[in-house]
Amino acid sequence: MTSVLPKYCVPGQRLCVSNDSHIPGSGTYEWKGYIHSSVAGLVNPIEKEKAFEIGVLTNKGHHTVPTPGDIVTAQVTVITQRYVRCNIQCVRDTPLEKTLRGVVKKDDIRATNKDSIEIHKCFRPGDIILARILPIKELQSYQLSTAEDELGVVIALSEAGENMVPISWTEMQCPKTYAKEWRKVAKIIPEDQ
Structure with a gap:
């Protein structure tokens, strides 16, 4: 079973x-x-x-420190009009014992059409995202970017508690209620390609 x-x-x-x-x-x-x-x-x-x-x-990730260019897995915690705050939980393939603070600024969400970005249509609290570590500019948190096709939301729960399914680069749908929600969806590339 x-x-x-x-x-x-x-x-x-x-x-x-x-x-x-x-x-x-x-x-x-x-x-x-x-x-x-x-x-x-x-x-x-x-x-x-x-x-x-x-x-x-987990392998505890005691000595894992993200470096610029690394891909991280993070969970969105707070959304404002200027940035998204999240907790970094994995660096590359290594789970961390303690989460690290990360921030995705509005300009780092997408590579194009930056002026028309509405953060609440890209992420929601609780979403699991893939992001790239940017060069360190602030000491309080790691700067993150989702401005590549392969980066963005990979797991999102609907209001019904179901894992949502991507239906386009900007929308996900609940398989139970068929409700659609806006997201900055990551393009997942299978490992065998």
């Missing part, structure tokens, strides 16, 4: 149904009847007496 679990996960990702045979373990939490990952890492089901304890292993 645990073969349907993903191999790797990111924070907030729904892993499986929470029931008598699947219980949340380390690095996960239960929400609305499902087990979700609270950290990025390797999904680790452990067989207990009558159930599988679904946990997530």
Whole structure:
């Protein structure tokens, strides 16, 4: 039954149904009847007496420091009219033990049409994004950019709690309610290409 679990996960990702045979373990939490990952890492089901304890292993990322040019995974926390604040959770493929602060300024969201950007149509709190680290200009947080096609929102939850599906470069749709929401969608390139 645990073969349907993903191999790797990111924070907030729904892993499986929470029931008598699947219980949340380390690095996960239960929400609305499902087990979700609270950290990025390797999904680790452990067989207990009558159930599988679904946990997530990380390599802790003790000494990982982002450098300009690195691709990071971050979760959006705050949106203003001038910038998006987020918590960096992974640097390259390495999950971090503690999140780092990142900021995507309005001018760094897209490469074109910068004057017409409306931040609330690009990101929402809770979205998981891929971003590139820019050269350090401020000490309080890392400057991030999503101005490439491969960068932007990769995971977004709808109001119904479902993982939304990209339908264009600027919209995602809830598979349950079919409601559409604006996003700066990342173009995911399969690894085999």
